[in-house]
Amino acid sequence: MIRLHNVSKTYTLKGRRDDGGSPRTVQALKHIDFHVPAGRIHGVIGLSGAGKSTLIRCVNLLERPTTGIVTVNGQELTALSGPALNAARHGIGMIFQHFNLLTSRTVFANVALPLELMGMRRGEIRERVTPLLELVGLDDKASQYPAQLSGGQKQRVAIARALASRPKVLLCDEATSALDPQTTASILALLRDINRKLGLTILLITHEMEVVKSICHRVSLISDGELVEEAEVGDFFTAPQTRLGRDFLNDFLKLEPPRALIDRLEENPSRHSHPVVRLAFSGDAVSTPLISRLARECGVDVSILQAKVESIQERTLGLMIAELMGSSDKTREALDYLESHDLHVEVLGHVQRND
Numbered sequence: 281m282i283r284l285h286n287v288s289k290t291y292t293l294k295g296r297r298d299d300g301g302s303p304r305t306v307q308a309l310k311h312i313d314f315h316v317p318a319g320r321i322h323g324v325i326g327l328s329g330a331g332k333s334t335l336i337r338c339v340n341l342l343e344r345p346t347t348g349i350v351t352v353n354g355q356e357l358t359a360l361s362g363p364a365l366n367a368a369r370h371g372i373g374m375i376f377q378h379f380n381l382l383t384s385r386t387v388f389a390n391v392a393l394p395l396e397l398m399g400m401r402r403g404e405i406r407e408r409v410t411p412l413l414e415l416v417g418l419d420d421k422a423s424q425y426p427a428q429l430s431g432g433q434k435q436r437v438a439i440a441r442a443l444a445s446r447p448k449v450l451l452c453d454e455a456t457s458a459l460d461p462q463t464t465a466s467i468l469a470l471l472r473d474i475n476r477k478l479g480l481t482i483l484l485i486t487h488e489m490e491v492v493k494s495i496c497h498r499v500s501l502i503s504d505g506e507l508v509e510e511a512e513v514g515d516f517f518t519a520p521q522t523r524l525g526r527d528f529l530n531d532f533l534k535l536e537p538p539r540a541l542i543d544r545l546e547e548n549p550s551r552h553s554h555p556v557v558r559l560a561f562s563g564d565a566v567s568t569p570l571i572s573r574l575a576r577e578c579g580v581d582v583s584i585l586q587a588k589v590e591s592i593q594e595r596t597l598g599l600m601i602a603e604l605m606g607s608s609d610k611t612r613e614a615l616d617y618l619e620s621h622d623l624h625v626e627v628l629g630h631v632q633r634n635d
């Protein structure tokens with residue numbers, strides 16, 4: 281449904297020149313290849329300045345890529361301009377962090393605006409807008425003005441407006457970043473509902489793992505203009521593949537070894553050290569008494585330093601940081617045992633034994 285092929289974007293900084301007198305540039309996106317199939321909710325997460333906004337704005341050509349091809353719903357947008365591009369954009373709705381509503385228009389008139397611009401007749405507009413206001417739970421607010429609404433209600437108006445032209449794709453640019461956690465949850469629930477009811481494909485950018493965890497099927501990680509990791513959300517939360525992915529996850533879960541232990545961690549094992557491991561387990565492994573089996577079957581003691589159980593959509597995910605205590609042969613055997621039981625095991629380092 282959404283396909284980016286080798287997309288790069290370079291901004292030229294107006295009025296700024298390098299030492300050689302050439303205009304200064306910023307390469308915001310570098311060779312992005314990316315595909316979101318129909319009906320999916322795909323999140324792109326990254327730190328500030330990583331290129332998230334540029335990426336999402338390149339999908340509907342609010343920013344034109346410097347090079348590369350953007351295809352949405354089978355149409356190559358980068359080959360279009362003028363009226364043809366405007367017509368194609370009717371198939372792509374977009375919502376923003378700060379809602380972008382017209383303050384002088386009522387809720388109804390805000391939602392009606394794109395339909396007016398498309399030249400639709402009044403009666404048709406009413407038939408379209410009324411059920412949309414019901415869908416977003418604002419049918420009793422049709423004649424109010426944005427200033428009379430809460431942030432969450434404003435975003436609901438923006439969602440109804442984005443859906444007015446019956447798009448196949450919805451782009452969400454940090455849509456919940458200005459909202460409190462409870463309102464965020466209600467807007468995410470609405471987006472999930474719309475995705476299911478209308479089969480809408482949703483691409484969202486965010487810096488919040490909570491958003492990814494709550495509604496995304498798949499996630500991409502962007503860093504310095506490059507997509508560095510992509511995975512199904514359950515897999516990403518179980519075993520991120522990059523340092524940045526692990527940083528995002530640890531920050532979100534607050535699951536780090538205690539500071540005093542980090543200071544003692546050594547990279548390489550020695551005859552007198554124990555491994556400190558991060559274990560992630562899902563599915564059957566969550567309900568299996570693995571720790572007592574480790575002690576019984578491998579003869580190692582397990583000191584649990586931190587543990588957490590998270591619900592990631594329909595999956596239950598267990599996470600633990602633990603020190604495995606025993607001889608090096610026994611702890612090696614324990615690590616093999618854990619891996620053979622479908623646990624994701626990451627050795628964080630080794631600490632000198634005190635025994």
Ligand SMILES: Nc1ncnc2c1ncn2[C@@H]1O[C@H](COP(=O)(O)OP(=O)(O)OP(=O)(O)O)[C@@H](O)[C@H]1O
Pocket residue numbers: 291292293306307308326327328329330331332333334335487
């Ligand atoms: N219009 C512009 N002109 C020049 N440089 C820009 C422009 N827009 C973005 N940039 C630069 O491109 C890079 C990526 O910016 P972008 O806004 O896409 O990142 P982001 O991940 O969305 O960041 P944030 O989360 O802070 O909004 C940054 O270095 C930024 O300074």
